[in-house]
Amino acid sequence: MNRVVVGKTYRFTVITDYLLRIEEDDTGKFEDRPTQTVLNRDFDEPEVGVLRNSNGHEVEIDTKGFHLYYDGGNFSAESLYIDIKKAYSVYQNRWYFGEDNDDHQQNLLGTVRTLDHANGAIPLDKGIMSRDGYSYLDDSKSFIYQQESDSFKARDNLVTDGYLFCYGRNYQKTLTDFYQLTGPTPLLPRFALGNWWSRYYQYTQAGYQSLMRKFDKKKVPINVSVLDMDWHKVDIPQKFGSGWTGYSWNTELFPEHQKLLQWLHDDGKKVTVNVHPAAGIRAFEDVYPAVAKDLELNVEKNEPATFELDNKKFRQAYFNDVHHKLEDEGIDFWWLDWQQGLAKNAKKMDPLWLLNYYHFTDNDRRTNGNGLILSRYAGPGSHRYPLGFSGDSVISWKSLDFQPYFTATAANIGYTWWSHDIGGHMHGDFDGELATRWLQFGVFSPINRLHSSNNTFSGKEPWNYRSDFENTQEEFMRLRTKLVPYIDTANYKTHTEGIPLVKPLYYDYPEKAEAYAMKNEYFFGSEMLISPITSPHDDKTQMAYSKTWLPSGDWVDYFSHLRYRGDTVIKTYRDSNTIPVFVRLGSLIVTNPDYMNDLENLPTNIQVEVFAGRDGSYEMVEHLGDKIAKTLFTWNELEESLKWIVNDPDNIIPKYRQISLKTHHDNRRAVDKEFNNRLQRAYISFDLKQQLSDAFNDEKYKYASFMNLINTLENNDLRSSLSEVAYIRHSYNS
Incomplete structure (x- = not known):
C-alpha cells in the first residue's frame, strides 16, 4: 500500500x-x-x-x-x-x-x-x-x-x-x-447536563436534606448532588497518616447514609462523592478486611494496600471490594480529586491517566453506557473519559474573565466537557455581582457545577445574596435545566460529529480577525452566540458590558428579543439580570418547561421558541443510554406555522408528549414605548429630553456624545436616572 x-x-x-x-x-x-x-x-x-x-x-x-x-x-x-x-x-x-x-x-x-x-x-x-x-x-x-x-x-x-x-x-x-x-467523546448521560450542587462543607444528613428541600420549594432544580470529602472519616488515628483519603462513611455526620442516598435518588438527583485515593486502603477502613484478604496483607501489622493502579491485583480489590460496594449503596459516579502529581519515572504511567481510564471504563460498564467521572485533564486523549474538573479556582473577576476563553480553547485539543467551580472555590470576597455573573456563564458552559469552600461567606446558595441577585440566579438555574433538550442535542453532535458544545468563533469564521480577537465569545450549541460579562459594572451607567462581535446576518437578543444587524462590534451593556446571548433570525430553541422533573426520563412537554423573521429548522436529538430519538422541527415564516417529524425507532419518547410553540417577534415598537416611558420616569429637563431623543434618532450618533449627555445629567445631580438612560441607549442600539 x-x-x-x-x-x-x-x-x-x-x-x-x-x-x-x-x-x-x-x-x-x-x-x-x-x-x-x-x-x-x-x-x-x-x-x-x-x-x-x-x-x-x-x-x-x-x-x-x-x-x-x-x-x-x-x-x-x-x-x-x-x-x-x-x-x-x-x-x-x-x-x-x-x-x-x-x-x-x-x-x-x-x-x-x-x-x-x-x-x-x-x-x-x-x-x-x-x-x-x-x-x-x-x-x-x-x-x-x-x-x-x-x-x-x-x-x-x-x-x-x-x-x-x-x-x-x-x-x-x-x-x-x-x-x-484518538477516539470519540462519549455521549454524556442527560442528568449531567442540568445543575450540580457542590460545596466543601461539613454537611450533616439532616442539614443536607433541608438544603435540598429548600431548593425544591423554590423550584430551583438540582440534578446532581456532590458530597465533598467530609462524607468519609477525616479525623483518623495519627498512625494512619492523613485523613484526605477515605472510603468509610462518617456516621457522626451521616448516621443513615443509605437512606440519604435513596432520598436523593427519589428526589430526582444523581450522587457523586469526592475521593483522594493516593493513600490507598488502610486498616481503619470498613472495607479493609476484604481488601486485606484479597491482597494477602498482614492484618496484625495493619499493612496498608498501597495505591498501585497499574497493579492488576490491587486494581481488582480497589474496585470490587471498595468502590463497587459503595456504588451498590447508591453512589452513582466518582469525583477523582487527584492532587499528588505525576509518575515518579518514565517507566511509570501518570496515576491521573490510570484513574481516569479505569474509573470511567468501570463506571461505563456498570451503568450500561452511561459512564461518568469528574477528574482533572491528563493530556491528549483525555476527552474519552469525561468530565473535566478544572480545579480549585480563586474567587475573583480575573478567574471568571479567563474561564470562557479557557473553556472554548480546550476544544483545540478535543477536550470539550470542562466543569468549573462556578462562583469560585477559595479566597476572594463576598461579591453578589461576581457570583451572579459567574453563574450566568455557568449556565452557558458545558457543566454548571456550583461550588465553594466551607468559608461562611462563600456559600453559593442564591438566597445568600440581595434579592435582585437571588432572583436572577434562581431564574438562570431554572433556565439551565429548561435548556437540557438543546444541550443534549449538542451532546449528541459532539459524540457523533465531533462538534463541540462550546466552540470558538474562528471554527465558523476562520478568515475573520474578529473571530480571534473576541477571546471570551463563543458558540453554545448550533444556535446560540454567547458573550459573557466578566467584569463588574461601571460607576457611570451602573451596568456592565462585554465587547461583542456579531458576524454578518440578522441577530436577535435571546432575552429581550431585540434585533441586531451583524458584521459589527458593539459594547453590549446589560443589567445584572441578563447577559448577551444572541440567536440568528429564524432560529428554533427547544426547551423543557417541566424543568423540575427527573432528567433521567425524557420530558413529556417540549416547548419550541421560534425567533420569527424567516424560515428555520432544527433537529432535536434525545437519548436514553444508547437509544436515540430525533425530531425535526420546521418553521414556515409565511404561514407562521411549526411542523415536526419524529424518528423514534426505540419508542423512548413519552407516548402523550405535548409540543407547544412560543413565537418571538422583533421588539422594536415595545422598545420605543419603553424608551419614552423611561424618559418620563427619569424627570429629565425638557432640553435634555430633546437632546436624548435627537441623539437616539441620529444615525451618525457616537458614543462620546452620549457620554457628554451623561456628564450633563451628573452635573444636574440626576445620577439616579443614569442607569435608566444607559439601559435604553444600549438596548435600543442595533
Whole structure:
C-alpha cells in the first residue's frame, strides 16, 4: 500500500490527504498497537504519490494537503521537511522537523491539567489548531495499550512518533479527524447536563436534606448532588497518616447514609462523592478486611494496600471490594480529586491517566453506557473519559474573565466537557455581582457545577445574596435545566460529529480577525452566540458590558428579543439580570418547561421558541443510554406555522408528549414605548429630553456624545436616572 512508506529506521503513514504519521526508530521496529492517545490510524483512502531517490531526495510523498521531502539519515530540520499546501504562514509554508516548539507558529493553544490556585490567566499547552494551517502532535512518550491485559506499557526505547495535521484553517475538519484518530467523546448521560450542587462543607444528613428541600420549594432544580470529602472519616488515628483519603462513611455526620442516598435518588438527583485515593486502603477502613484478604496483607501489622493502579491485583480489590460496594449503596459516579502529581519515572504511567481510564471504563460498564467521572485533564486523549474538573479556582473577576476563553480553547485539543467551580472555590470576597455573573456563564458552559469552600461567606446558595441577585440566579438555574433538550442535542453532535458544545468563533469564521480577537465569545450549541460579562459594572451607567462581535446576518437578543444587524462590534451593556446571548433570525430553541422533573426520563412537554423573521429548522436529538430519538422541527415564516417529524425507532419518547410553540417577534415598537416611558420616569429637563431623543434618532450618533449627555445629567445631580438612560441607549442600539 503506497500510503505507508518504510525504510530501515523510518516509517511514514499517510492517514488522510491532510494527516501524516511520522516515525523513527533505530531498531526498525514500528508500533502498530494503540497508545494511550491514539486508537485508530486506518480510516481513510488518501490519494498518495511516492517518489524514491529522485531530485536528490531519498523519499518524496505528495498528497492534496502536503509534499514531504526526506533526504535520509536521522530526522532533523535539514533531512526532513514538508510543504503545506493550505498554509497561512507570513513567510513560508514549509514545516521543518523539530520546529513544533518554535515561537513563530500561530498555534491557537489547547488546555492544561488544572486551574488550581490560578487567579486569572495562565499559559496553556499547545493544541492541534494553528492559524499557520498546520501543527504537530507528539505521541512519542505515550504508553502502549495492551488490550489482552487491559494495561499500559512504556515504550521499549526512545522513538519519534508524531502526527502532522495539515488542514489549513478548516478547524472543524481537523477536530473531526483528530477524534477519529484518538477516539470519540462519549455521549454524556442527560442528568449531567442540568445543575450540580457542590460545596466543601461539613454537611450533616439532616442539614443536607433541608438544603435540598429548600431548593425544591423554590423550584430551583438540582440534578446532581456532590458530597465533598467530609462524607468519609477525616479525623483518623495519627498512625494512619492523613485523613484526605477515605472510603468509610462518617456516621457522626451521616448516621443513615443509605437512606440519604435513596432520598436523593427519589428526589430526582444523581450522587457523586469526592475521593483522594493516593493513600490507598488502610486498616481503619470498613472495607479493609476484604481488601486485606484479597491482597494477602498482614492484618496484625495493619499493612496498608498501597495505591498501585497499574497493579492488576490491587486494581481488582480497589474496585470490587471498595468502590463497587459503595456504588451498590447508591453512589452513582466518582469525583477523582487527584492532587499528588505525576509518575515518579518514565517507566511509570501518570496515576491521573490510570484513574481516569479505569474509573470511567468501570463506571461505563456498570451503568450500561452511561459512564461518568469528574477528574482533572491528563493530556491528549483525555476527552474519552469525561468530565473535566478544572480545579480549585480563586474567587475573583480575573478567574471568571479567563474561564470562557479557557473553556472554548480546550476544544483545540478535543477536550470539550470542562466543569468549573462556578462562583469560585477559595479566597476572594463576598461579591453578589461576581457570583451572579459567574453563574450566568455557568449556565452557558458545558457543566454548571456550583461550588465553594466551607468559608461562611462563600456559600453559593442564591438566597445568600440581595434579592435582585437571588432572583436572577434562581431564574438562570431554572433556565439551565429548561435548556437540557438543546444541550443534549449538542451532546449528541459532539459524540457523533465531533462538534463541540462550546466552540470558538474562528471554527465558523476562520478568515475573520474578529473571530480571534473576541477571546471570551463563543458558540453554545448550533444556535446560540454567547458573550459573557466578566467584569463588574461601571460607576457611570451602573451596568456592565462585554465587547461583542456579531458576524454578518440578522441577530436577535435571546432575552429581550431585540434585533441586531451583524458584521459589527458593539459594547453590549446589560443589567445584572441578563447577559448577551444572541440567536440568528429564524432560529428554533427547544426547551423543557417541566424543568423540575427527573432528567433521567425524557420530558413529556417540549416547548419550541421560534425567533420569527424567516424560515428555520432544527433537529432535536434525545437519548436514553444508547437509544436515540430525533425530531425535526420546521418553521414556515409565511404561514407562521411549526411542523415536526419524529424518528423514534426505540419508542423512548413519552407516548402523550405535548409540543407547544412560543413565537418571538422583533421588539422594536415595545422598545420605543419603553424608551419614552423611561424618559418620563427619569424627570429629565425638557432640553435634555430633546437632546436624548435627537441623539437616539441620529444615525451618525457616537458614543462620546452620549457620554457628554451623561456628564450633563451628573452635573444636574440626576445620577439616579443614569442607569435608566444607559439601559435604553444600549438596548435600543442595533
